[in-house]
Each structure stands twice: as C-alpha cells, then as structure tokens.
Amino acid sequence: MTDVVAGALLLGGxxxxxxxxxxxxxxxxxxxxxxxxxxxxxxxxxxxxxxxxVHTGPTLITVKVLLVVAFVAVVNTTVAHALGxxxxxxxxxxxxxxxxxxx
Amino acid sequence: xxxxxxxxxxxxxxxxxxxxxxxxxxxxxxxRLTGLSLIAxxxxxxxxxxxxxxEREDAFVDIALSYALxxxxxxxxxxxxxxxxxxxx
Numbered sequence: 617m618t619d620v621v622a623g624a625l626l627l628g629g630x631x632x633x634x635x636x637x638x639x640x641x642x643x644x645x646x647x648x649x650x651x652x653x654x655x656x657x658x659x660x661x662x663x664x665x666x667x668x669x670v671h672t673g674p675t676l677i678t679v680k681v682l683l684v685v686a687f688v689a690v691v692n693t694t695v696a697h698a699l700g701x702x703x704x705x706x707x708x709x710x711x712x713x714x715x716x717x718x719x
Numbered sequence: 720x721x722x723x724x725x726x727x728x729x730x731x732x733x734x735x736x737x738x739x740x741x742x743x744x745x746x747x748x749x750x751r752l753t754g755l756s757l758i759a760x761x762x763x764x765x766x767x768x769x770x771x772x773x774e775r776e777d778a779f780v781d782i783a784l785s786y787a788l789x790x791x792x793x794x795x796x797x798x799x800x801x802x803x804x805x806x807x808x
Binding site: 683705 | 723724727730731734737738740741746747749750752753754756757760761763764767768770771776777780781783784787788791794795798799801802803804
C-alpha cells in the first residue's frame, strides 16, 4: 500500500517536471520560459520528495525531506524573481503582441 | 519499489540533458541561468531517488539538503551581476 502511494506521488511529480522541461524547450520568450519552469519544477520536487518520504516511513529522514521541500519552495521562487527582475532591468523586452507588431 | 524508481531516475536524467540544451543554446544569459537552476532542482530529486535505490536515505538526504542550500548562491549572484549590464548574450 505504501509503495503504491509512493509510486503514484513519484509519477505525478515526474509529470510536472517533464512539463517544465517541455516549457523551457518550446516557449518563445525568456519570461514565458521562466514562468513555465519555476512553478512546474517546484511542485514536481515537492511531489517526488513526498513520494520518497512516504516510502521511508515516519523517521528523522522524513523531517529532512520536508525541510528540503520547504527550502526549495522558498529558494526557487526567489531565484525566478531575481532572474526576471534582472532581465527586465537589463533591457530584455517581453514578447508581447505590441512588440511583435512594431517589428 | 525499485522497479519504479529506476525508470523514473533515467527519465529525470534525460530531462536534465534536455534542460542542458537551453543552457548551451539559450539566446540570452538569463535563459542559460534558468536552465542551470532547473538542472540543480532535478539533481536534488535525483539525489533523493539515489538514496531510495541504495537504501542509504539517511546519508543521501543530508547531501540533498546541503546541495539545496548551496546551489542557489551561484545563480542568484550571477543574476544580480548581469542586472547591471546591458542584455548580454
């Protein structure tokens, strides 16, 4: 039973991680790629780490896995915000319909 | 359990290779940094899965935690640095 739940969580997390990879490969613009990857990757890591935690059972390892999840949830969003802010301030124009018409 | 974990770990490694395409080919430096942070997150997941596979979760969770603490610093510093330059390639 535990293995079924853990495997389902791992597969669900893998779907989100692969969605993030498709996003970073296929989307047209830096800001769109950043938008796709940061959220998908954070949720994918949370689900897959939850799968690992369910597999190991309630020990100190579970606490450490949850600590990894909490830290990555804070840090990934910070990095995405810093990257988007740096790109906008350094003059990288977003891919909007107005920008495409003026080209 | 390891019957599921081994293919998942291989798919994750393949996804890391695909993210490497954006690091190598990305039009701007910020695309490359995004790809790098994506690879860092995937390697944290891969470390947790390696702990499950080798049945040494206690050691690998510590490695994943310290890698999660360290991997941020580089990308954040480079983002702050390139903020002041003009849209480098």
